[in-house]
Amino acid sequence: MGGRGLGLLSWVPMSITPRKPEPGRGEKVIPGLWRLKLPLPWPLVPHGNAFVVADGDGLLLVDTGIHSETSMGELERALDQCGLSVDMIHRIVCTHAHADHAGQAMSIKDRTGAEILINPALDHMRGYVEDPVGTLNSRLDRALLCGVPVESVDRQREVRKGMSTGFDRVVVADRDLVEGVVIPTDLGELKVIETPGHAPSHVVLHQPEGRLLFSGDHILGRVSLYYDVGYTPDPAGEFLASLDKVSSLGARLCLSGHGKPVSAIPELAAANKAAVEGRLRAIMASLAKGPMSAWEITCALYEGMPEEPRIGWFLPETIAYLTHLNLTGRAVNDGGTPVERWSAAG
Numbered sequence: 530m531g532g533r534g535l536g537l538l539s540w541v542p543m544s545i546t547p548r549k550p551e552p553g554r555g556e557k558v559i560p561g562l563w564r565l566k567l568p569l570p571w572p573l574v575p576h577g578n579a580f581v582v583a584d585g586d587g588l589l590l591v592d593t594g595i596h597s598e599t600s601m602g603e604l605e606r607a608l609d610q611c612g613l614s615v616d617m618i619h620r621i622v623c624t625h626a627h628a629d630h631a632g633q634a635m636s637i638k639d640r641t642g643a644e645i646l647i648n649p650a651l652d653h654m655r656g657y658v659e660d661p662v663g664t665l666n667s668r669l670d671r672a673l674l675c676g677v678p679v680e681s682v683d684r685q686r687e688v689r690k691g692m693s694t695g696f697d698r699v700v701v702a703d704r705d706l707v708e709g710v711v712i713p714t715d716l717g718e719l720k721v722i723e724t725p726g727h728a729p730s731h732v733v734l735h736q737p738e739g740r741l742l743f744s745g746d747h748i749l750g751r752v753s754l755y756y757d758v759g760y761t762p763d764p765a766g767e768f769l770a771s772l773d774k775v776s777s778l779g780a781r782l783c784l785s786g787h788g789k790p791v792s793a794i795p796e797l798a799a800a801n802k803a804a805v806e807g808r809l810r811a812i813m814a815s816l817a818k819g820p821m822s823a824w825e826i827t828c829a830l831y832e833g834m835p836e837e838p839r840i841g842w843f844l845p846e847t848i849a850y851l852t853h854l855n856l857t858g859r860a861v862n863d864g865g866t867p868v869e870r871w872s873a874a875g
């Protein structure tokens with residue numbers, strides 16, 4: 530599917546300054562490990578990383594980049610700069626089922642016969658790829674319930690009509706990437722750790738002897754919070770628990786889904802945790818003034834932010850925090866229609 534370029538996740542900002550992507554490029558990180566910086570058709574998130582690991586007589590690919598009319602060429606170009614080729618890939622490991630990480634998994638498999646390893650919590654991808662319009666409509670219905678004005682919702686519906694999902698088709702696992710699975714490579718064994726939060730299907734891969742962590746979007750070089758809401762009971766709580774899991778691993782090189790490799794993993798986990806706790810406190814401070822809709826809270830917290838990321842990125846984030854506050858006994862929802870309002874509990 531070529532589409533017109535932008536998927537639902539195009540509204541997730543890594544930065545609020547749109548940037549043009551550069552062509553795909555590849556570079557060696559350490560012997561037996563390469564980073565592929567691949568372009569994305571999303572002005573606010575212009576690049577994503579894939580990583581290549583030497584694996585016997587072939588290659589293991591960690592994440593695939595998005596699927597588009599040009600994406601296979603970009604992957605080929607980046608691999609070629611490392612003296613490698615797509616045909617050498619015999620295993621594909623996806624850190625999570627977002628388009629920029631798993632979008633062209635099936636195309637690579639079609640070409641090379643590579644096996645695909647991904648976590649089985651794939652409803653958030655499957656529903657979207659099988660029915661992008663239905664998924665968009667249910668997100669926009671939820672936005673209305675949260676108090677987003679009808680005219681803003683209608684604008685989003687118009688803007689997103691006919692956009693590509695960024696997946697070639699539904700990703701099907703050959704092997705489930707669940708907690709405790711171990712993947713042998715020339716760098717040593719990669720141990721799978723489930724880290725839901727950013728996405729229900731999120732895992733990281735830990736290589737203990739080399740102290741490497743393939744962190745996907747769980748830990749990036751800077752705090753950038755995003756949650757898939759509606760698929761698991763408590764995405765923000767799950768994210769906090771996942772941060773605790775990785776901060777004590779002792780890894781010192783973090784190969785993340787976007788940006789350059791970083792170290793300081795415990796510090797980055799702590800910064801993410803502090804950011805979440807700060808947002809939870811800010812929401813409680815808003816609710817102390819009286820009942821509010823999730824949209825009113827979002828607008829209070831992200832004043833001045835353009836409408837599109839405010840609806841697509843920050844509103845789901847607010848919903849994740851309100852859900853967490855509800856489950857931990859701090860906030861309640863009146864179940865109202867057409868707009869739900871939230872209050873401090875007790």
Ligand SMILES: [Zn+2]
Nearest residue numbers: 577629746786
């Ligand atoms: Zn990503």
